[in-house]
Amino acid sequence: MHRVQGGGGARRRWLFVVGTVMVLALITSCSSRLDKDDDQAERQVPSMQLKEWSQLHSGPYGIPERALRSYAYAAAAMDKALPACGIGWSTLAAIGDVSSSNATADGAVVESDGVARPYLRGLDQANPAGAKPVPDTDAGRFDGSEVVDRTMGPMQMMPSRWEQFATDADDDGKADPDNMDDATLSAARLLCAAGGDLRQPDGWARAVGQFNSTPGFVERVHERASVFGR
Incomplete structure (x- = not known):
């Protein structure tokens, strides 16, 4: 009797282990597929071609990889489109650093779609206390305010400037001031102009x-550009 009970317990334990292994295998398989899907989606973004470079230099420069990739891509794109401008990634990185701490101000994070969330609006580091408010020009279309214009996104561009230079850098069909690639290339165009x-x-x-x-x-x-340009 004890042998029968023991055998049943062993079988139950075996079935439990097998079931656990199958569940873990299923989770791992799904996670692997999701990771591959995420990687595939990210590779469709033009700035991905500079990911290896940005991964290598992110640590030494103290700039998040995703932000550094956008800075480098925008500079490379402008060098190809308008070589006479001569804009360097270090200038864009310095503006992003001063304006939004490279899209990390107020706890923001650049997510897998390239968008910095929570949205960055009217940051004090770009618009210190005492700065004269700018009357609204976009009826809140870009910055969400119908009273005054607020700087937006990782590069903290004003709505009126965004309307002039907005660029879809990640080829998703729209220019988004909160998207790291879009914001950086739009800023580069403004600077060159x-x-x-x-x-x-x-x-x-x-x-x-x-x-x-x-x-x-x-x-x-x-000061920041000088550091990054070393």
């Missing part, structure tokens, strides 16, 4: 000053 040749000190300063005219912004960006 404002400064001309950014390899010249006066052109660089003019571009960054027009991007954000807040007192001290150009100096802070220059």
